[in-house]
Amino acid sequence: MFIEPRIGRKKLPEGKGQIEIICGSMFSGKTEELIRRLNRAIIAKQKVEIFKPSIDKRYDTSEVVSHDDARIRSTPVNFAEDILLLSGDCDVIGIDEVQFFDSQIISVVQKLARQGKRVIMAGLDMDFKGKPFEPVPQLMAIAEYVTKVHAICMKCGDLASFSFRKTSNEEKVLLGEKESYEARCRKCFYEDLT
Numbered sequence: 001m002f003i004e005p006r007i008g009r010k011k012l013p014e015g016k017g018q019i020e021i022i023c024g025s026m027f028s029g030k031t032e033e034l035i036r037r038l039n040r041a042i043i044a045k046q047k048v049e050i051f052k053p054s055i056d057k058r059y060d061t062s063e064v065v066s067h068d069d070a071r072i073r074s075t076p077v078n079f080a081e082d083i084l085l086l087s088g089d090c091d092v093i094g095i096d097e098v099q100f101f102d103s104q105i106i107s108v109v110q111k112l113a114r115q116g117k118r119v120i121m122a123g124l125d126m127d128f129k130g131k132p133f134e135p136v137p138q139l140m141a142i143a144e145y146v147t148k149v150h151a152i153c154m155k156c157g158d159l160a161s162f163s164f165r166k167t168s169n170e171e172k173v174l175l176g177e178k179e180s181y182e183a184r185c186r187k188c189f190y191e192d193l194t
């Protein structure tokens with residue numbers, strides 16, 4: 001389990017922020033882990049702002065919601081730059097579904113960390129073809145802390161790192177949950193990839 005290197009009521013000094021990213025396949029617990037870290041920051045009475053891309057309307061238009069219905073308030077935004085404008089003087093920033101943001105997200109999170117903020121993101125590291133899902137690989141490179149979580153393969157029960165798409169749609173972005181995707185291990189993913 002991720003243990004915060006520091007937490008408390010004092011603001012991080014200017015320039016001493018940090019970037020954390022939680023990545024993995026669908027159903028691997030990224031959103032649950034993001035909510036867990038944000039709730040602990042709220043308990044520590046830190047000022048927390050949470051964002052998600054406004055295209056993600058799966059379970060709720062404003063809340064961040066896990067597949068198991070864990071929920072936390074959030075602000076939907078259209079562009080990465082909106083996060084800079086809306087984060088104000090908060091201490092901690094949470095961002096879910098970070099794979100759907102434009103490439104500006106990289107400079108945005110770097111600026112926030114240099115302002116002394118703790119930035120915690122969750123997102124898919126690979127798409128339905130098993131290819132890296134930009135901008136997540138670049139965010140992993142600049143993060144101080146990278147956590148990769150795993151789901152359970154729906155075919156064999158091993159650990160899963162891939163998101164298998166069950167429909168023939170070839171668009172990279174296709175919102176969905178269990179009706180359209182299932183978690184798979186490497187073997188079971190490539191066996192059925194067309």
Ligand SMILES: Nc1ncnc2c1ncn2[C@@H]1O[C@H](COP(=O)(O)OP(=O)(O)O)[C@@H](O)[C@H]1O
Nearest residue numbers: 026027028029030031032066067068151152183
């Ligand atoms: N194949 C699976 N492997 C693991 N958890 C699953 C699976 N299918 C459904 N779940 C549920 O999904 C929850 C994780 O949801 P969530 O945090 O939203 O994942 P993610 O954000 O990575 O898609 C688990 O606690 C579990 O209840």
Ligand SMILES: Cc1cn([C@H]2C[C@H](O)[C@@H](COP(=O)(O)O)O2)c(=O)[nH]c1=O
Nearest residue numbers: 025026027127128163172173174175176
């Ligand atoms: C693999 C893959 C997924 N998506 C979509 C499907 C879901 O709406 C989200 C991922 O949600 P989760 O919280 O990680 O379960 O992304 C997509 O658009 N394209 C893909 O290749």
Ligand SMILES: [Zn+2]
Nearest residue numbers: 153156185188
């Ligand atoms: Zn498998």
